[in-house]
Amino acid sequence: MSGSRPRSAQAAGASSPAGARGAHGGARVPDVSVVVAVYNTMPYLTRCLESLVAQTIGHRRMEVLVVDDGSTDGGSKEIARFATRYPYLFTVVRQPNSGGPAAPSNRGLALARGRYVFFLGADDHLAPQALERMVERADAWESDVLLCKMAAVGERTVPEGVFRASAPAIRLLGDGLPWALSNTKLFRRSLIEEHRIRYDETMPAFSDQPFVLEACVRARRISVLAEQELYYAVRRKDSGNITFRACPETRLACAERLFDSVCRLLEPGPLRDGFHRRHFHVELYQLFGxxxxxxxxQVRERVCAGAARLIGAHGDGVLEELDEHRRRVLELAWRGEVEALCAHPADRPGGRPEREPGRSALVRWLLAPVGRGLPAGGEDPWAGRLRRR
Structure with missing residues (x-):
């Protein structure tokens, strides 16, 4: 097969599923379609594609849809090399750069034919048995969304709490899901198509989170496979991952869309607050590193003002539940204390809030010595604004 011509969907017609079905004659439906959105991820792309070729599920039960979003680092040649060698495994789409992973992810999703669809970051790679184990378990559990255990490579942060143990069904809140909103999951494709769930192509960063949230809200069952690490999330040495290279104002604008999507999909109450808390804890807090x-x-002022708007709109009853350090940083932003934010940056890594057993962050703060924990020169901006849940 190494001399066969690879399947390739050109930019003008790649959105038509008929183009991808031609190589199979429309006869075979794969168990899983893997979508890989690529933009300048060499040399990490090589290991990503190698890990797909090595999947124990077998090439007849899978398809790989690689969407090259205008790479300029030699990645296009590497994709062509794999597609030439494995023509019935890879479908290749090439398009001009769109500015983010949303458009290529949607392009791949439009071509997908599998019962399930899985999104693999082009920086990342899978364990050999990953797809086989996920499909097997999703079939047994009748899962609409299935999370597989992740491992961090480099200084990448991955969720941990949700992967304490395998579970046929988890809740939207209470089992760690708000801290695991990346799209590196197995989705039942009929669910995605039934509700026409797509990535927001106006979001250069964080576009996977509204997609995942809506899929989980619509899902009848969300499952976790945690016996072993199946997905390796890589932090590139040049910090070239899209989340890390997006500018602060772009990340702020996209963070606002995250809050909007939560409000659109969830009614007011503890469930909505739980997802808001995650976005304060991670996306908003990280603006002040x-x-x-x-x-x-000028940019500092705009970022601070934008964060203050989000805190004012969504922080009541939520900000108090953050750990002490994050709450202080966001209080400074709410007050417009730009110089104080420069002097005391958000320098702690991401992850779940640290808690003492039996005590919330708010209780620990209230029990602290007088004068500890308040921004310099003023009252607590949240005094009198607490509300019972």
Whole structure:
């Protein structure tokens, strides 16, 4: 097969599923379609594609849809090399750069034919048995969404709490799902198509989170496979992953869309607050890291003002539940204390809030010595604004 011509869908017609079915004659429905959105991910792309070729589920039960979003680093040649060698495994789409992973992910999803669809980051790679184990378990559990245990490579942060144990069914809140909103999951494709769930192509960053949230809200069953690490999430040495290279104002605008999507999909109450809490804890807090002080004064003011709007709109009853350090940083943003934010950046890594057993962050703060924990020179901006749930 190494000399056969690879299947390739050109940009003008790649959105038509008929183009991908031609190589199979429409006779075979794969168990799983893997969508890989690619933009300048060499040399990590090679291991990504190698891990797909090595899947124990077998090439006849899977298809790989690689969407090259205008790569300029030699990745296009590497994709062509794999597609030439494995023409009945890979479908290749090439398109001009769209500015983010949403458009290529949607392009691949439009071509998918499998019973399930899985999204693999082009920086990342899978364990050999990953797809076989996921499909087997999703079939047995009748899962609409299935999470597989992740491992961090480099300084990448991956969720841990949701992977304490395998579970046929988990809740939207209470089992760690809000901390695991990346799209690196197995989705029943009929669910995605029934509700026409797609990535928001106006979001250069974080576009996977509204997609995942809606799929989980619509799902009849969300499952977790946690016996062993199946997905390897890689932090590139040049920090070139899209989340890390997006500018602060772009990340702020996309964070606002995250809050909007939560409000659209979830009614007011503890469930909505649980997902808001995640976005304060991660996406909003990370705007005020060490790089914040290196921004121009005008950009710092705009980022701070934008964060303050989100805190004012969604923070009541939620901000108090963050750990002490994050709450202080976001309080400074709410107050417009730009210089204080430069002096005391958000320098702690992401992850779940740290808690003492039996005590919330708010209780620990209230029991702290007088004068500890307040922004310099003022009252607690949240005094009197607590509400019971």
């Amino acid at each position: 060490p790089d914040f002080a290196r921004l121009s004064p």
